Amino acid sequence: MGDVPGASPSEKAAIQSYCSGERNSLAQNMCLTNQQMLVMRLGRKPDLSVASSQQRAEISQACSAKRVPGERFACERTELASAGLPVRNEAGGGAMHTDLAGAPGGGAVQDLFREPKPAALPFFSLEKWRQERPPMPSARNSEVLSPEALFAKVSTSIYVVLASEHAIELAARTEHSQGSAVAITDKILITNCHVVAGRPQISISQDGASSRARLIYADPGGDRCFLQAETLTVHPVQGVRRLDDIRIGETVYSVGTPAGLERSFGEGIVSGIRQWEGVRIVQNSAPTWHGSSGGGLFDARGNLVGITTAISTIAANLNFSIAAEEFWP
Secondary structure, three states: OOOOOOHHHHHHHHHHHHHOOOOOOOHHHHHHHHHHHHHHHHHHOOOEEEEHHHHHHHHHHHHOOOOHHHHHHHHHHHHHHHOOHHHHHHHHOOOOOEEOOOOOOOOOOOOOOOOOHHHHHHHOOHHHHHHHHOOOOOOOOOOOOHHHHHHHHHHHHEEEEEEEHHHHHHHOOOOEEEEEEEEEEOEEEEEEHHHHHOOOEEEEEEOEEEEEEEEEEOOHHHHHHHEEEOOOOOOOOOOOOOOOHHHOEEEEEEEOOOHOOOOOOEEEEEEEEEOOEEEEEEEEEOOOOOOOOOOOEEEOOOOEEEEEEEEEOOOOOOOOEHHHHHHHO
């Protein structure tokens, strides 16, 4: 399991224990990052040594129902304050940050999202979804396009995603996660689960036109989620490329919402084909950043190659996209 950078010993132990039940390393790393962010938001683990043994037992009893580490630490802080005791962070911790360990080759990888909530998603049956989901669009073997023509062709399929826990937060654009999504039918889009995890109030938008959206399928372990637009008719991609046909060295283009900049366009190459816990990944150098999660990686003919998912924090131009074909397991 990945590390918990900056965490105190008790914070690290609590977060790793909480995430140890996730079924693979990708889901565990997503859980670790989400829990770190929640601790940063709700409050760090307090120093309980200021309390007597009796008081510590009472605090433990009062907070025993709080399984989520951040919520338990917040409870402990409240109990200390109620007892008139000083509230300070546990010793041994530093500035927390959200690097994910365990990338191909041992590099550090960071999810491309803003302030996520815990990975709380409903259960969906894969067998039932296979009967209901739209077919994967076939790849188009059209002519190679200039970058200008390619952007004009594919950018209309990329949408901004905002997700919040409560409708009022979504309307005010406060306490929200922001990412991207790619339309695959006139109503259905695909994105990364970490963009919407724990935030059921979802909207999609493009050039000022917006719609509420709902989650219709989620595979949090593989970070693959499907959304359905409630009112907006979206513009689907024209083709999806199978991974076996992709070659290292070929040119690819990213379109997403890095740093909130809608439909930003970048060029790179395929620099590797990887596999993380059964999910195939396209390593590439097309520019991506926070907010790009869920955006599209396209070939020079306008076929969707992958869904932008993660970046390296230790090497330049080292980005990772879930192969688009993997959204149809």
